[in-house]
Amino acid sequence: MEKFQQSMYDLIVETSTKLPKDVRRAIARAKARENAGTRAAMALDTIVENIQMADENVSPICQDTGLPTFKIKVPVGVNQMEMKKAIRAAIAEATKNGKLRPNSVDSLTGKNSGDNLGEGVPVIKFEQWENDYIDVRLILKGGGCENKNIQYSLPCELEGLGRAGRDLDGIRKCILHAVYQAQGQGCSAGFIGVGIGGDRSSGYELAKEQLFRPVDDVNPIEELRQLEEYIMENANKLGIGTMGFGGESTLLGCKIGVMHRIPASFFVSVAYNCWAFRRMGVKIDPATGEIIEWLYQDGEDVDFSKELEKAEAAVALEQGNTRVIDLVPPLSEEQVRQLRVGDVVRISGVIYTGRDAIHKYLMDHDAPVDLNGQIIYHCGPVMLKDEEGRWHAKAAGPTTSIREEPYQGDIMKKFGVRAVIGKGGMGAKTLQALKEHGGVYLNAIGGAAQYYADCIKSVEGVDLLEFGIPEAMWHLRVENFTAVVTMDSHGNSLHEDVEKSSLEKLSQFKEPVFK
Numbered sequence: 001m002e003k004f005q006q007s008m009y010d011l012i013v014e015t016s017t018k019l020p021k022d023v024r025r026a027i028a029r030a031k032a033r034e035n036a037g038t039r040a041a042m043a044l045d046t047i048v049e050n051i052q053m054a055d056e057n058v059s060p061i062c063q064d065t066g067l068p069t070f071k072i073k074v075p076v077g078v079n080q081m082e083m084k085k086a087i088r089a090a091i092a093e094a095t096k097n098g099k100l101r102p103n104s105v106d107s108l109t110g111k112n113s114g115d116n117l118g119e120g121v122p123v124i125k126f127e128q129w130e131n132d133y134i135d136v137r138l139i140l141k142g143g144g145c146e147n148k149n150i151q152y153s154l155p156c157e158l159e160g161l162g163r164a165g166r167d168l169d170g171i172r173k174c175i176l177h178a179v180y181q182a183q184g185q186g187c188s189a190g191f192i193g194v195g196i197g198g199d200r201s202s203g204y205e206l207a208k209e210q211l212f213r214p215v216d217d218v219n220p221i222e223e224l225r226q227l228e229e230y231i232m233e234n235a236n237k238l239g240i241g242t243m244g245f246g247g248e249s250t251l252l253g254c255k256i257g258v259m260h261r262i263p264a265s266f267f268v269s270v271a272y273n274c275w276a277f278r279r280m281g282v283k284i285d286p287a288t289g290e291i292i293e294w295l296y297q298d299g300e301d302v303d304f305s306k307e308l309e310k311a312e313a314a315v316a317l318e319q320g321n322t323r324v325i326d327l328v329p330p331l332s333e334e335q336v337r338q339l340r341v342g343d344v345v346r347i348s349g350v351i352y353t354g355r356d357a358i359h360k361y362l363m364d365h366d367a368p369v370d371l372n373g374q375i376i377y378h379c380g381p382v383m384l385k386d387e388e389g390r391w392h393a394k395a396a397g398p399t400t401s402i403r404e405e406p407y408q409g410d411i412m413k414k415f416g417v418r419a420v421i422g423k424g425g426m427g428a429k430t431l432q433a434l435k436e437h438g439g440v441y442l443n444a445i446g447g448a449a450q451y452y453a454d455c456i457k458s459v460e461g462v463d464l465l466e467f468g469i470p471e472a473m474w475h476l477r478v479e480n481f482t483a484v485v486t487m488d489s490h491g492n493s494l495h496e497d498v499e500k501s502s503l504e505k506l507s508q509f510k511e512p513v514f515k
Ligand code: SF4
Pocket: 062, 063, 064, 065, 066, 141, 142, 143, 144, 145, 146, 185, 186, 187, 274, 275, 276, 397, 398, 399, 400, 446, 447, 448
């Protein structure tokens, strides 16, 4: 087993930097469905470009490399303690080499361990089996999509759909509702794993287990096969689209599993995964620890480099129909009030990262830099220091903005911030503040970590590094950083509009389908 640690390192790097073939095919199908020239098509083009860049740079597809979860099946007699030790060492090494972001945080003190290790992290689950090889599967599931998981206790009342009873039709309603409530915040278009039955914890476990099934497999249980097919056909009619911009592709895969329950409980648990569906697997020789075979690599591969040529044409088309505005911070109130929902902006200059810890800090402290007229970027990047002590951004896409909703409006007013960049949109409190103060919300493409890292020309400084790399305030000099205005200073919000229209569409599915 001496090669096992190296095999785990290879698995981690491959999972973080390359999407498996079945996921690539699902993304290619979504691209084919989306009409060229729309905002959703532009978002998908950026996603495709990002996948290609991650392949070429062997760098994380998304900066949020998530919670590493290993599912391992071993023949009798394999030393699980040694395997655990090797996996932990491989995780620490991958973090040091910038293939994983340091993501493990003490829940009480907020301190980042710096190496992705900690109490319960990574998650490693063993099971014994009769086969003579080891099967290791890994999923890197980020926070934006993990936060959109949802569990229903049947019977229940669902917005737009009415009563969901304890039957197949009630399950159908829960799954449609799960897709609706995620909107674009989990970086749609996404994949869902559904667990029917169990208790609260085993139900979620079963839901997550479904994400390890190949995207194009067929459910062996006939009722569930039909339900999966129904969901794939109809969830895409909700019009949520890529990044919640509206559009044809909202769901890329749906897998449903079932287990027994006790009579008093009936749970439907849904695990949501973003388009950056990083899960991979290997078969390992138990004698040497070497990789015998890579999993999820059957079938046709998608050559995204060809897609890129088409993408450039589509972006040109989109920009031909849209106002494209260059911004150089600091911004004035007048400049910001001229921006409207739907405008594309290209930013060049210095922007400042800030996410959960920074927002909480700024509520009661002075800012470390003058933020008047500046732009805050909701981003927790992967950063590496070179031998001369200079920092470089290795992955730097947006994080979910809604977490900052309690703080954002107050911070913008207190420090004179004119724009925030993030993903998934913000709520009514921020929209009101944008109106009163003169500010905009700019939606970048979630998960496009390589695409945006490429826009960062230098790291000019960092403050509050004691919060850990993802939470520090990085001063990033960017060039042609592109984002879409989705909330403006006139009270318009694309997110609000898409949520309203998708709720109307959801209510079309109120009538029973499965008896
Ligand atoms: S693609 Fe979006 S939801 Fe997925 S890990 Fe990245 S930021 Fe999170």
